[in-house]
């Protein structure tokens with residue numbers, strides 16, 4: 001506590017006018033703000049320019065500050081495009097309060113010499129817990145049987161159909177980054193056989209590796225999507241993957257909606273060509289295909305897999321740590337790398 005107070009005394013607030021502090025643009029409030037609160041999240045060592053609070057149209061607001069904005073704090077809610085960066089020639093850092101970076105034009109950042117940081121591993125545990133939770137929910141029909149009981153159907157209709165056992169299932173993990181690795185650890189503890197596909201085989205792991213997602217699906221009872229959305233992974237989970245996964249196969253997605261061909265997934269679920277799905281992410285959030293609402297073998301969650309007050313606290317520290325490292329010319333804490 002004493003350390004914190006000491007830190008706060010050294011913020012420079014008394015010595016610097018706000019206009020002397022490094023300017024950080026925030027385009028839209030990231031989800032973490034509503035939980036942690038602006039005072040705690042937006043460190044007073046920086047001048048945060050909150051674009052959404054300005055009465056000016058965005059373009060005018062950005063032009064007014066074009067020469068002085070040195071960093072952008074963003075989240076999936078507001079894309080960081082090449083056009084935006086063109087307007088802000090002094091930007092040298094983009095900090096995203098998310099694990100995913102698909103809302104950032106990484107190539108443009110690279111070309112312009114802009115560093116990018118993300119949520120690193122702060123969301124890995126919660127994302128993995130949620131992924132395994134969704135899988136168990138689909139297999140054991142937890143949410144569906146909850147509805148059954150609440151609607152009084154246990155009394156009127158009798159026993160609910162049995163779910164299926166998790167132990168012994170072959171679970172294919174798509175993307176063995178921070179979240180995928182934690183999913184693997186949890187599933188091993190549950191007695192599952194873990195397989196995976198990833199951009200590269202991880203030589204330090206003994207789980208069977210498949211270079212293609214179709215082969216992985218053909219050897220899996222369930223697929224868990226944990227990878228990033230990129231040009232290469234957009235609609236990677238397509239008709240062929242669903243057909244390789246088969247009628248008994250389950251899909252869980254905690255990555256990004258667009259990694260899956262959603263129309264095709266809905267078609268396969270409606271026609272019983274796969275057995276079920278646990279979905280935290282969708283192609284056009286917050287719109288969810290209405291057909292899914294009717295299906296008891298589908299568990300839906302509103303893109304909340306990685307968010308807990310605890311992960312937000314850790315995120316808050318990481319964001320501030322990244323800004324501090326960057327503005328004191330030290331290596332940033334969670335650089336976005338080509339993993």
Ligand SMILES: O=CC(=O)O
Pocket residue numbers: 097098099100101119123306
């Ligand atoms: O989906 C959440 C994230 O990318 O952090």
